Amino acid sequence: MRSVRRLAHDRVPPTARRSTHRRFRRRISAVAETAVVRRRRGAPRGFRVLQKTVPGPSVPLPLPCPACGGPTPQRLLWHKHGCAILRCERCGLGRTETAGFDPEAYYTDGYFSGAHEDGYADYRGAEPVLRREFARTVDFVRRFRDGGRLIEAGCAYGFFLAEAARHFDVAGVEIAADAAEFCRDRGLDVITGVIAPDTLDRLGTPDVVVMLDVIEHLPAPEETLGLVAARLAPGGIVVITTGDFGSAVARLTGRRWRLMTPPQHLWFFTVESLRRLAAAHGLVVESVDHPWKTVPASLVLYQLGRLTGLGPRTMSGTVPVASxxxxxxxxxxxxxxxxxxxxxxxxxAPP
Known part of the structure; x- marks a missing residue:
């Protein structure tokens, strides 16, 4: 078939071939312009679905980038778990395009106890390990701000807040109702919900806001960071941990990257994209590092099971004391x- 097409093409005059090529390019351009991402009716704010599929990953789509602050070319990288993964051509921010994902239904107690393959195997059972790691994180935070009001967004069962309470006046926000209630039962000031004007009104002016592996889950990170920046005390800090989409491991492993877990991970930040997002809200980057972490063995086995195809629950259950x-x-x-x-x-500040 290829040789037939080639011979047929060779019989067409050069001027006609150029004309056909121009028409084809215009057609592809028109498809790219109409292949916009529209919010599906009834879907949560920030969750969108590709209404048309562009033939091949080479045609960038003009979509709004939270980090760049406007429409930018977005290149389709691949599909995973039924979601389209795109990357901003300017800042490198990766994004998940999906629909029908309800965060309130997803982030329940089951998210922390192995109900989802991309969640935690046994978060509460790993409390001793997690608290030791969080104690080191608190020491890190104190290098930049020691004392004052600290708010944690996405505080889960309050293990970090319990360690931070030794040095700060702490409060938190958690979307999972069971986890938030667990925190309150332990005497922590935790609101069930998400970062929003009303929750920040109740929690007061923070000197420190901590988001540990949270920003990649947010439907609209630019709105959340904007609210935090507006309420943050002058001289205050925001501490964020998240995957680095620009890292060597992320680039080498591609769609099999351990943190490439749509739809729960909606955003895949690079250092540059996070810097731009911060600058848009008057925040400056004080420090960037890639620290060692002590994590529960159950989480390592859980992720290995998912990546190898053996099954996360099977792997995490091989060592009873792994948590x-x-x-x-x-x-x-x-x-x-x-x-x-x-x-x-x-x-x-300008991005």
Whole structure:
């Protein structure tokens, strides 16, 4: 068939071939312009679905980028779990395009106890390991701000807040109702919900806001960070941990990257995209590093089971005490970023 097509094409005059090529390019351009992402009726804010599929990953789509602050070319990388994964051509921010994903239904107690393959195997059972790691994170935070009001967004069962309470006046926000109630039963000031104007009104002005592996889950990270920046005390800091989509491991493993878990991970940040997002809200990058972490062995086995196809529950159940064992790990594909609000905030800085 290829030779037949080639011979047929060769019989067409060169001027006609150029004309056909121009018409084809215009057609592809028109498809790209109409293949916009529209919000599906009834879907949560921030969740969208591709209404048309562009033939091949080489045609960038003009979509709004939270980090760049406007429409930018977005290149389709691949599909995974029924979701389209795209990347901003300017800042490198990766995004998940999906529909029908309800975060309130997904982030329940089951998310922390093995109900989802991309969740946690046994979060509560790993409390001793997690609290030791969180104690080190608190020491890190104190290098930049020691004392004051600390709010954690997505505080789960409050293990970090319990460690931070030794040095800060703490409060938290958690979308999972069971986890938030668990925190309150332990005497922690935790609101069930998400970062929003009313929750921040109740929690007061923070000196420190902590988002540990949270920002990649947010439907609209630019709105959340904007609210936080507006309420943050002058000189206050925001501490964010998230995957580094620009890391060597992320680039080498592609769609099999351990943190490429749509639809729960909606965004895949690079250092540059996070810097742009922060600058848009008047925050400056104070520090970036890729720290070692001690994680529960159950989580490592859980992720290995998912990546190898053996099944996360099968792997995590091979070692009964895995939740209580800690393993130091660092693939240098997860970053920790400290953002600071200048003492004399003058509004938005240029990205």
């Amino acid at each position: 209580r064992l800690g393993l130091p790990v660092n693939l240098f594909d997860a970053m920790r970023v400290v953002l600071r609000k200048p003492d004399t905030a003058r509004g938005s």
